[in-house]
Amino acid sequence: MRYLPLTAEDRRQMLGVIGADSIDALFVDVPASAVLPGPVDLPRVAGELEVERELTALAARNRSAGSGPFFCGAGAYRHHVPATVDHIIQRSEYLTSYTPYQPEIAQGTLQVLFEFQTQVAALTGMEVANASLYDGSTAAAEAVMMASRVTRRSHAVLSGGVHPHYVRTIETLAHVAGVTTERLAPAVDAEDAVIAQITPQTACVVVQTPNIFGTATDVTRIAQAAHAAGALMIVVTTEAVSYGLLKSPGDMGADIAVAEGQSIGNALNFGGPYVGLFACREKLVRQAPGRLCGETLDSDGRRGFVLTLSTREQHIRRDKATSNICTNSGLCALAFSIHMSLLGEQGLRRLALLNHQQALRTRDALASVPGVEILTRRFFNEFAVRLPMPAAEAVEALSGQGILAGVPYSRLEPEAGLDDVLLVCATETVTDDDINAFRLALTEVLS
Amino acid sequence: MSMNNVGRPTAPNSDSGSGGFAALTGGRGLLQDEALIFERDGWFKTGVDLPEPVLSAEGLGDLVRQEAIGLPGLSEPEAMRHYVRLSQKNHAIDLALYPLGSCTMKHNPRLNEKLARLPGFADIHPLQPQSTVPGALELMDRLAHWLKTLTGMPAVALTPKAGAHGELCGILAIRAAHEARGDDARKVVLVPTSAHGTNPATAAFVGYTVREIAQTADGRVDLADLEAKLGPDVAAIMVTNPNTCGLFERDIVEIARLTHAAGAFFYCDGANFNAIVGRVRPGDLGVDAMHINLHKTFSTPHGGGGPGAGPVVLSEALAPFAPAPWLVHGPNGLALAEHEVDDAARAFGRMSAFHGQMGMFVRAYAYMRSHGADGLRQVAEDAVLNANYLKARLSDVMSPAFPHGPCMHEALFDDRWLEGTGITTLDFAKAMIDEGFHPMTMYFPLVVHGAMLIEPTETESRQELDRFVEALRALAGAVKAGDVERFRNAPHLAPLRRLDETLAARKPRLRWRPEAVQTLAAE
Numbered sequence: 001m002r003y004l005p006l007t008a009e010d011r012r013q014m015l016g017v018i019g020a021d022s023i024d025a026l027f028v029d030v031p032a033s034a035v036l037p038g039p040v041d042l043p044r045v046a047g048e049l050e051v052e053r054e055l056t057a058l059a060a061r062n063r064s065a066g067s068g069p070f071f072c073g074a075g076a077y078r079h080h081v082p083a084t085v086d087h088i089i090q091r092s093e094y095l096t097s098y099t100p101y102q103p104e105i106a107q108g109t110l111q112v113l114f115e116f117q118t119q120v121a122a123l124t125g126m127e128v129a130n131a132s133l134y135d136g137s138t139a140a141a142e143a144v145m146m147a148s149r150v151t152r153r154s155h156a157v158l159s160g161g162v163h164p165h166y167v168r169t170i171e172t173l174a175h176v177a178g179v180t181t182e183r184l185a186p187a188v189d190a191e192d193a194v195i196a197q198i199t200p201q202t203a204c205v206v207v208q209t210p211n212i213f214g215t216a217t218d219v220t221r222i223a224q225a226a227h228a229a230g231a232l233m234i235v236v237t238t239e240a241v242s243y244g245l246l247k248s249p250g251d252m253g254a255d256i257a258v259a260e261g262q263s264i265g266n267a268l269n270f271g272g273p274y275v276g277l278f279a280c281r282e283k284l285v286r287q288a289p290g291r292l293c294g295e296t297l298d299s300d301g302r303r304g305f306v307l308t309l310s311t312r313e314q315h316i317r318r319d320k321a322t323s324n325i326c327t328n329s330g331l332c333a334l335a336f337s338i339h340m341s342l343l344g345e346q347g348l349r350r351l352a353l354l355n356h357q358q359a360l361r362t363r364d365a366l367a368s369v370p371g372v373e374i375l376t377r378r379f380f381n382e383f384a385v386r387l388p389m390p391a392a393e394a395v396e397a398l399s400g401q402g403i404l405a406g407v408p409y410s411r412l413e414p415e416a417g418l419d420d421v422l423l424v425c426a427t428e429t430v431t432d433d434d435i436n437a438f439r440l441a442l443t444e445v446l447s
Numbered sequence: 448m449s450m451n452n453v454g455r456p457t458a459p460n461s462d463s464g465s466g467g468f469a470a471l472t473g474g475r476g477l478l479q480d481e482a483l484i485f486e487r488d489g490w491f492k493t494g495v496d497l498p499e500p501v502l503s504a505e506g507l508g509d510l511v512r513q514e515a516i517g518l519p520g521l522s523e524p525e526a527m528r529h530y531v532r533l534s535q536k537n538h539a540i541d542l543a544l545y546p547l548g549s550c551t552m553k554h555n556p557r558l559n560e561k562l563a564r565l566p567g568f569a570d571i572h573p574l575q576p577q578s579t580v581p582g583a584l585e586l587m588d589r590l591a592h593w594l595k596t597l598t599g600m601p602a603v604a605l606t607p608k609a610g611a612h613g614e615l616c617g618i619l620a621i622r623a624a625h626e627a628r629g630d631d632a633r634k635v636v637l638v639p640t641s642a643h644g645t646n647p648a649t650a651a652f653v654g655y656t657v658r659e660i661a662q663t664a665d666g667r668v669d670l671a672d673l674e675a676k677l678g679p680d681v682a683a684i685m686v687t688n689p690n691t692c693g694l695f696e697r698d699i700v701e702i703a704r705l706t707h708a709a710g711a712f713f714y715c716d717g718a719n720f721n722a723i724v725g726r727v728r729p730g731d732l733g734v735d736a737m738h739i740n741l742h743k744t745f746s747t748p749h750g751g752g753g754p755g756a757g758p759v760v761l762s763e764a765l766a767p768f769a770p771a772p773w774l775v776h777g778p779n780g781l782a783l784a785e786h787e788v789d790d791a792a793r794a795f796g797r798m799s800a801f802h803g804q805m806g807m808f809v810r811a812y813a814y815m816r817s818h819g820a821d822g823l824r825q826v827a828e829d830a831v832l833n834a835n836y837l838k839a840r841l842s843d844v845m846s847p848a849f850p851h852g853p854c855m856h857e858a859l860f861d862d863r864w865l866e867g868t869g870i871t872t873l874d875f876a877k878a879m880i881d882e883g884f885h886p887m888t889m890y891f892p893l894v895v896h897g898a899m900l901i902e903p904t905e906t907e908s909r910q911e912l913d914r915f916v917e918a919l920r921a922l923a924g925a926v927k928a929g930d931v932e933r934f935r936n937a938p939h940l941a942p943l944r945r946l947d948e949t950l951a952a953r954k955p956r957l958r959w960r961p962e963a964v965q966t967l968a969a970e
Contacts, residue, residue, distance in 0.1 A: 001822040003554055003746075005908035006829050014832055014909065017838045018853075023828045026835055026853040034731045039594050039820035043486035051816045054811065057868030059567025063575070071570040072826025075800050082495060084523055086564070092541035096555050098885075099752035102950075104652050105579070108537035115484050118958040128957045134608040134754070137800035141514050143863035145652075154668060165800040172776075172796025175651045176622060203505035203547070218512050245504055260697040267564075271573030272608065273754030285955065289496070291752065296951035299459035299936070300942040302473075308951040314648035315891070316451065319657040324648035326611040331750030338530060341484050344520015347493035350500065357502040365850050368967040369490070372772070378507055390808050407574040414786055426466055428497070 001045050038315035047368055054173050065268060065404065069434035071362065073382040073425025074212065074407040075136070075163050075238045076271065077263035079351075085338045087264050089331055097328070099236070099291075103296070103306040109330065110305035113293040115338040123243040123251025123340075124257035131291040131307075132333040133276030133325065134261025137169040140236050142278065142289040142323055143256045144170050145177055147204030147232040154179045156204050157197045160187035161211025161392065163238055164413040170206070179203065184417050186409075188213040188375045195225040202229055204256075207223035208236040208248070212412070213423065214359075214379035216246055216340055223253025232256060236401035240264050240277065240336075241427075242380040244352030249279075256280045263427075264341030265330050275332035277349065286312060351428060356425040358435070365439040366424065371446045382425035384409070388446060391422035397445045403438055455890045456873050457948035460935050478942055481532045485959040489519035494526050507752040524925075537751070538885045541699035544907055544915050548857040548900025549643070549691055550570065551721050551743035556817065558853065559746065562904035568809050573801040577782055583805065588774055588852070590812045594739060594758055598720075599730025599821065602766035604759045606803040610718060613757025614649040614685070614739025615720060616770060620736060621683045621712045622653055622769040623809040633682035634795035639668050641892040645680050646685040646716060648911045655682060666692040666849045666859075668702060677709035685717035688732070689723065691892040693834065693851060693857035693900065703733025721904070722831055722856035725824030735762040740867065741804070744857075745811035756807035767793045768771040773800055792948055830906035833912060836841055837901055840916045844923035848895045856904070862897025868926055872897040874934035875922065881933075881940045882918040 011023070020026055025387055027035070065078045089095065093108055100106030100113075101214070113131045120129035140199040142154050156270035158167055167183050174181050184193050191207045198205060205226045210216045224232040224410075235249035237259040259277040264275060281287055286309060286372050294308035314321040334338040343351060366385055376383035387394050391408035398405040408422040426435070473480040486852060504511050521529060538545065545552035548684075563569060569579055591603045604620075607613035618636070625633050636650035639660045647657040659753065661672040668686060677684075684706050688696045706713045715729055715737040723745040729737050736927050740939040741747045741756040761769055771794045772785040783802060787794040818826060831853070838847055838858035862872045876886030876899070887898040925933050938944065 001818060001825060003556060003817070003906055004822070004825055005906065006832070006858055006912075010909045011829075011832060014836045015504060020835070024584050024830060026831050026855075027695075027723075028853065029855075030723070031697070031700050031732075033700065034727050036726055036824075039725060039824050040728070042593060042596055042820040043816070044819035045822040046816050046819055048817070051558065051813050052562065054816065055562045055586070055813060056565060056567075058582040058586050059562075059565040060578075061585070062567040062577035064566035064570040065572055065575070066525060066566060066570050069875065072575050073723050074574055076573050078570070078572065082523070084494075084526055088527070088530045088534075089561060091531070091534045093537040093539045094530075096540040096552075096749055097537045097544065097562075097750045098547055098550055098552055098749045102538070102876070102880065102886055104877070104938050104943050105536070105885065105940050106751070107492050108533040108535065111483070111533050111536075112751075114957075114959070117909075118483075118485060118745070121958045127939045131752070134612060135799055135801075138608065138612070138798075159637070163800065165797060167797055168771075168797040169798065172619070172798070175653075175796070176619060178654060187831045215521070216507065219512055220577075238870045243512075243516070243861065245512060246510055248516075251512070251514075265805075267569040268569045268572050269569055270580070270805035273756075273806050274797075274801075275754075278676055282957075292957055293854060294951040295956040296947045298946050300944045302943060303479045304943045304946045306946050306948050306951045306958075308948065309955055311451070311952070317642070317648070317870040318645035319651035321644070321651075322647040324611045324615060324645050325609075326643075327609045327647050327753040327755045329750070329754045330752035332754055334751065338526065339620075340518065341521045341527050341529070342523065343493035343518075344491075344493040345516050345518040347495040347497065347672035348516070348518060350493075350497045350613045351495070352503075353500040354497060355673055356507075360502055360506070361730040378510060379796045395576055396578065399579055404572070404575050404579070409780060411574055411785070414788070 003334060015233050018236055023185045028334060062416045068402040069437050070404045071406045071424050071426060072404055074423045075260060076268055076435045077239055077427055078268055078429050079427050080262050081265055082341060085335050088338055089335050090414055100307060103304060107304060110293055112337055114305045116333050117293060119340050120277050120279055124279040125248030127282040128183055129279035130288055131293050132328040133278050133290050134329055135274040135276045137166045137260060139258035140166045141170045141173040141274030143234045143258045144174055144206065146287050146289060148179050150232060151203045151230065152200055153203035153282045155201045155407050156181045156206060157194050157202055158183040158208040158348055159191045159194045160184040161191050161213060161215060162236060163208055166236060177206055186418060189215045191217040191219060191376065192222060195222055197228045198231060199233060200229055202231040203423045204232040204234050205237060206234045206357065207446050209241060210242055210380045214376040214383040216378050216380055218252060220252045239380060241352050242357055244348035245356055246380060251370060253440060261336045265335035273329060273332050275329040275336055287322055290325050291328045354428040358428060358430045359383065362424060362426040362435050369439060369443045369446060381427055384424060385422050385424060386420055387420050390419045394445055398441050403441050405438060456871065459688045459945040459947055476680060478535060479532045483959050484519050484521060484529065487519060492522055494518040494521050494523045503958055505799045507558050507846050511866060543884055544903060544911050545885045546887045546903055548902040549718060551902060553746055553904040553906055554906035555712045555746055555748040556814060559813045562813050563806045564811040582946040584774060586812060587808055588781055590808050593815045597724055600760035601726030602761040604761060604769040605757055606770060606798045607738065608799055608804055609755035609915045610738055610740040610757045611645040611649060612798060613759045614645055616759045617714050617736035617738060618649055618653045619795045620768040622766045624765055625682055625792060632679055636679055637676055637684040639686060639896045640687060641690055642687060643691060643716060643718065647885050651953060666694045667696050668700050670701060673702065676706055677705055677711065681709055681711045682744060683712045683714050685714045685716060687718060689826045689855040693854040695851060695855055699732045717944035718743060719856060722827055724827050725820060736765055740809055741807050741811040749806045754804060755816055756804035770794055770798045774932050805866060826905050833903040833905060833907055834858045836912060837916065844920055857900055859895060860899040861895045865888055866950040870926055872899055872933045874937060878922055878934045878943060879936035880938035883947045884915060
């Protein structure tokens with residue numbers, strides 16, 4: 001087997017050094033009843049060619065986003081990632097290193113994390129950010145748990161614009177942690193409706209901008225209402241490129257900003273791995289989940305970086321930890337940080353505007369299709385439309401014509417009664433030809 | 448000296464300055480002193496050429512950001528150099544043995560990287576029509592089949608995103624199962640003192656009270672103590688097997704029997720499954736749930752701290768409570784059940800937005816397929832052989848925590864052999880850096896004083912193991928010779944000298960701000 005360096009002779013000699021007469025002697029503590037006599041019933045060793053053949057055949061059965069007009073968003077976004085990014089993240093020193101527990105020989109990873117934290121703090125307009133979480137949805141759930149610890153209250157109010165899968169992720173954790181949640185009915189443009197639900201028992205208000213229907217909202221007024229009641233304001237964003245165009249959560253009064261960072265530096269990957277962004281006010285940081293990288297000095301007085309404030313974490317605090325999280329999404333955070341560095345502020349702003357432009361063009365094209373109603377008024381790069389037929393059926397029909405037309409809202413929340421709502425996203429990867437093809441095909445499907 | 452609460456020093460010794468040769472401009476030969484991206488005056492640079500937008504965002508009115516964000520840019524050559532220079536300050540498994548016990552730093556095959564980047568896997572959207580991704584669903588199903596077959600378990604939840612996320616999934620399923628049978632009296636989870644910190648953290652996160660189970664002198668769960676603590680208030684036990692001392696729990700079947708007799712579930716922390724894969728099926732031991740770290744046993748890269756992947760295998764009793772989404776075999780082939788309705792009505796909820804770490808599924812499956820059933824069995828055998836070889840060759844100069852009998856995939860030493868030398872486990876570990884090796888896991892498990900947990904994995908050759916042994920024996924010789932300075936001031940040859948963790952925690956600087964360095968140095 002090509003990954004195993006020991007030869008039969010090595011094994012024999014090493015057993016001799018150990019003083020064992022066979023490999024079985026090293027497994028002597030395993031109960032006899034549980035010892036498998038031979039290999040389990042699965043295929044045997046396979047060469048690189050054979051494995052590559054099998055997986056390439058499987059991959060070929062999937063319709064990749066790049067193979068035709070593509071308009072899916074709703075929490076995962078297709079952007080162009082510079083070739084440099086993937087090259088760097090495949091360097092051995094990044095790809096095959098562990099969590100930087102020995103900072104003297106992990107300054108590469110640690111400096112990148114420090115730069116990443118600074119970038120995320122700047123983008124979100126917050127004071128500090130952590131070294132990433134699993135993804136946007138788990139970051140949102142962690143934020144609600146954190147707000148409950150900070151306020152010592154146990155009720156969360158969620159707007160009707162929060163991604164339904166984020167809602168379920170939050171509810172799943174909140175339920176067992178004794179935090180009750182009130183989620184308002186799905187609404188295209190009603191983030192403000194949470195204000196009426198805030199009470200003196202509210203730990204946090206969770207709103208999303210741009211929300212699942214694409215609506216961008218100035219949440220300043222909501223934040224003020226939350227703060228007046230002693231609650232924390234959590235702002236969720238699923239499309240990080242929007243930070244390049246829209247006011248940041250920090251500008252609007254957020255106490256905690258969480259986001260899915262996939263759209264910068266990371267591929268779609270059928271849903272994972274992604275990278276959760278988590279930023280908050282500095283005074284709350286000791287209640288924050290996940291890893292934090294901080295600056296310090298070495299014994300010669302030179303600047304260096306270490307993982308810090310680990311007394312929050314499970315390996316020190318065990319059952320008193322702020323979270324059970326042991327890993328971040330390091331390599332995806334690296335990809336994010338490289339792509340962000342390449343873009344710079346200028347590149348990000350331009351990229352964001354290009355996204356907005358292609359979305360406006362898509363909206364205008366679809367608005368001209370008889371029977372289509374545009375539901376979202378102010379959006380970044382995605383919006384919702386109402387179709388005169390179930391959106392899932394339209395998507396299937398368009399898929400048959402080679403167009404991946406977006407995400408039916410019913411895919412996210414079948415019981416919401418919004419079967420005719422389609423979520424459409426256009427990034428910089430969408431061409432004017434793609435938009436035209438979408439318009440023509442949709443016209444045909446609806447006629 | 449500053450210590451953390453497990454007795455580990457966190458600040459350098461006061462007398463540990465180098466005083467040796469220094470370059471004039473802060474360089475170290477090929478190791479470049481590399482500024483932060485924020486210190487390069489790149490505020491108006493970009494390394495990406497994008498077309499000029501022709502439409503404006505005027506329709507968004509005052510939603511548009513006005514002030515500068517504060518993000519520097521780098522041209523492509525600058526970016527390449529920045530990240531390559533930084534990379535050279537990292538240790539990596541591709542450079543040398545990386546013996547972090549419990550972390551399983553094994554070779555990461557590049558075939559897996561290549562396959563995960565096929566557009567048919569990397570460039571597909573989690574919410575595009577299921578009819579357009581049959582190959583992706585088939586891959587998940589094949590991965591699930593391998594995981595179930597290797598563990599002897601009937602079901603698997605693929606969505607957890609890391610080991611600790613898998614623990615959470617397993618404990619949530621257990622909680623849901625108790626709730627479903629109306630048993631709400633169970634408030635306690637039992638965890639051995641040697642457990643990973645994630646175990647008690649997970650149980651507490653889910654609202655359970657954690658009670659510790661004592662350990663016997665030979666490093667296993669104390670059955671009598673377990674039996675005494677099992678009762679109608681216990682929801683589950685969480686036991687790592689092989690355990691964090693690197694030992695197989697001999698009484699594992701009895702542990703499972705006692706647990707089930709008390710009406711509790713047996714959660715197994717599968718972090719160390721790599722020691723037994725292909726030779727022992729956890730399902731045959733009475734396990735109800737176990738997470739599998741694909742980044743440990745199945746070689747997906749650790750990437751400097753994630754992303755991980757932590758599928759959880761489940762027993763018949765727990766399977767109905769698995770979180771959405773999951774795969775179902777329907778009349779039209781495979782489909783994802785994404786909502787908690789119909790057959791999935793008892794699902795405890797959802798772990799994250801989408802379907803799990805697909806990119807890691809591809810890598811792990813390619814790894815399994817490459818090894819095959821026979822190769823995976825050999826993985827376990829070689830991992831255990833390598834660990835026992837290190838233990839045998841180091842036991843005369845260091846003190847093994849459990850000298851009698853074989854270890855599994857990792858060898859545990861304590862610091863008795865350092866007693867009276869003035870050298871700590873941390874000092875010894877830092878001196879290993881000067882010899883070109885990453886230190887072993889230090890001060891874990893907590894049950895052993897000054898613990899040094901060494902896991903070589905199966906992908907080390909005998910030559911590399913011998914090189915490692917010679918380095919450790921040489922260091923042990925220096926300990927014996929009283930060469931204290933070598934250790935107390937180590938590392939001498941790393942990109943940086945020992946870092947002050949106390950300073951970092953006392954005045955946290957978690958992001959770049961102009962002139963932060965000067966202030967810190969002046970304090």
